[in-house]
Amino acid sequence: MSRATDMAVFVGGVRLANPVLAASGTFGYGREYSPYLEPGAIGGLVTKGVSLQPRAGNPPPRIVETACGMLNAIGLANVGLNEFLAHKLPWLAEQPGAVVVNLYGESVGEFAELARRLGAEPGVDALELNVSCPNVKEGGMAFGCHPGAVGEVTAAAVAEAQGKPVWVKLTPNVTDLAPMALAAAQAGAQAVSLINTLLAMAIDAGTRRPKLANVVGGLSGPAVKPVGLRMVWQVANALKAEHPSVDVVGLGGIMSGIDAAEYLIAGAKAVQVGTASFTDPAAAGRIAAELAAYCAEQGVSAAELSGSLRI
Amino acid sequence: MSLSLKAKLLSNEPVGPEIFLLTLEAPAIAAEARPGQFVMLRVCPGPEPLLARPFSIHGVEGGKLLILYQVKGKGTRLLSQARPGVELLTWGPLGRGFDLDAKRPVLVAGGMGIAPMAFAAERLEERGAAFEAFYGLAAKEALVAWDSVSGEGAFYLESWGWTGASEDGSVGHHGLVTEPLRERLKQGGERPGAVLACGPLPMLKAVALLCAEFGVACQTSLEAPMACGVGACLGCAIPSAGGGYLRACQEGPVMEASLVDWKKI
Known part of the structure; x- marks a missing residue:
């Protein structure tokens, strides 16, 4: 019988009781999953991306199942900042876990405005900039594919966030992710989250039509885990050399505590559970418990596991 | 909960x-x-x-x-x-179920739409509430043998006094279920408090249109591709009459027909 081990981590300027967060876009505003998770089961959550104005999102069909994964093209549908502050954040702020608000702007100015308004909220622990959504025309991935643009958006948000930690969520749809992570770190980000979904498509051969109304969408689920692990390892190495205080939050296809452990070993300080919550509403809590059991069995703390890859 | x-x-x-x-x-x-x-x-x-x-x-x-x-x-x-x-x-x-409190409701099921409508009928029976019911099928063979003990395939149509319709004429009215439904709504008689419907999309559209024509409230059960079922993935978007989208899993699956943009769906 292994002894319980220390699962608390300090990541991107935020203390988490355990390294498992629920990922943006897969956990709503938290309350949707409250019937299925014990309070405090996970380290915290990252909200659905919030924009200044409410967004209706893309026409359906918006999702399609693929081999060991799924595509989505939701189009950042969300209630908008005012509704979020009035009706979503108050409940979230009372929950035991950390609250990271994912935010999305169509311009540098909008990112700055969102950071200013959200940075002023005591219930918000950190901001996560979405510069990686593949399913919107303006902003989104357009910012995340150029180091200069990543740096500019990050610097603008950091300047307005009133000391709240800023994380930057990066897209895997680039040749080399390290320059994006370094640009975010240089501009004052305290963590980078990766990976967002992989740009993909699905076709119905019978009708010769795309299965998504948006034609293309983002691939997530267990199919993408090997890509996420590779990118986390590369980015963690690049940051260790140039910005050792900036953390990596790993995500992509985590379905079990062992998957989460692999991301920590690759160099992540914390992880996010996304699509798994769709397949089992209690997944994030189960994964946190499984990760704790793994750490106990290995006789390491979560912090010690991070970056422990043996090559 | x-x-x-x-x-x-x-x-x-x-x-x-x-x-x-x-x-x-x-x-x-x-x-x-x-x-x-x-x-x-x-x-x-x-x-x-x-x-x-x-x-x-x-x-x-x-x-x-x-x-x-x-x-x-x-x-x-x-x-x-x-x-x-x-x-x-x-x-x-x-999700949201049917509102069974409407006075003398009319149930309309098409094909596998019988799944929730049979449950609705059962609950209405338990309450002793008066209701009417219509069941549309492609052919008699598609009748579902609800009662595995008696093996009664025509259970809904006969024992419960449901009005049947089949596209091939093998059982009940020869044609679409909306045809006898139109006749019913045209009658004077007691006005139904609401029509409750579940079935293929073309049937739901036709039922919604009929109800609008006769000024009867209509609750439709809709489906859409869905990942989570709990309101988080936002995959199951149903075009809303007021613009934007409703989630089939939260605002539905049963929605007032007047809330749905039937042209865009």
Whole structure:
């Protein structure tokens, strides 16, 4: 019988009781999953991306199942900042876990405005900039594919966030992710989250039509885990050399505590559970418990596991 | 309150062409279930197929949950092969069900739309509430043998006094179910408080249009591809008459027909 081990981590300027967060876009505003998770089961959550104005999102069909994964093209549908502050954040702020608000702007100015308004909220622990959504025309991935643009958006948000930690969520749809992570770190980000979904498509051969109304969408689920692990390892190495205080939050296809452990070993300080919550509403809590059991069995703390890859 | 549990499969019997009646031991879900609500069901624990499937609740018997389903693809094919004793991850009951308080409602089921409508009829019977019911089918063979003991395939149509319609004329009215429904709405007689409908999209559209024409309230049960069932993935978008979208899993699956943009759906 292994002894319980220390699962608390300090990541991107935020203390988490355990390294498992629920990922943006897969956990709503938290309350949707409250019937299925014990309070405090996970380290915290990252909200659905919030924009200044409410967004209706893309026409359906918006999702399609693929081999060991799924595509989505939701189009950042969300209630908008005012509704979020009035009706979503108050409940979230009372929950035991950390609250990271994912935010999305169509311009540098909008990112700055969102950071200013959200940075002023005591219930918000950190901001996560979405510069990686593949399913919107303006902003989104357009910012995340150029180091200069990543740096500019990050610097603008950091300047307005009133000391709240800023994380930057990066897209895997680039040749080399390290320059994006370094640009975010240089501009004052305290963590980078990766990976967002992989740009993909699905076709119905019978009708010769795309299965998504948006034609293309983002691939997530267990199919993408090997890509996420590779990118986390590369980015963690690049940051260790140039910005050792900036953390990596790993995500992509985590379905079990062992998957989460692999991301920590690759160099992540914390992880996010996304699509798994769709397949089992209690997944994030189960994964946190499984990760704790793994750490106990290995006789390491979560912090010690991070970056422990043996090559 | 919805909850997630591993439900033991008690039986999974064929009751029609590629149609199965699944019984799960899920007392906590059965106790809360209302007609028109649904559950999410993982047909296997592995990553393929990855997502759970939404299923209408067909009925409850004590602590048992009844699911009537047709094999449509990979997931339902696998489900049809599941044997008693296995445990299936199930969460629910989910979404908005039918409002059964309308005075003298008219139920309209098309094809597999019988799944929630039979549950609605059962609850109305239990209350001793008066209602009328219509059931449209492609052909007589598609009739579902609800009562596995008696083997009565025509159960809904005869024993319950449902008005039947079939596209091939093999049972009931020869034609679409909306034809006898139109006749009913045209009659003077007692005005139905609401029409409650579940079936293929063209049928729902026609029923919604008929109800608008005759000024009768209409509740339609809609479906859309869905990943989570709990309001988080935003996959199950239904175009809203007021612009934007409604979630089939939260604002639905049963929605007032007047809230839906039937031209865009």
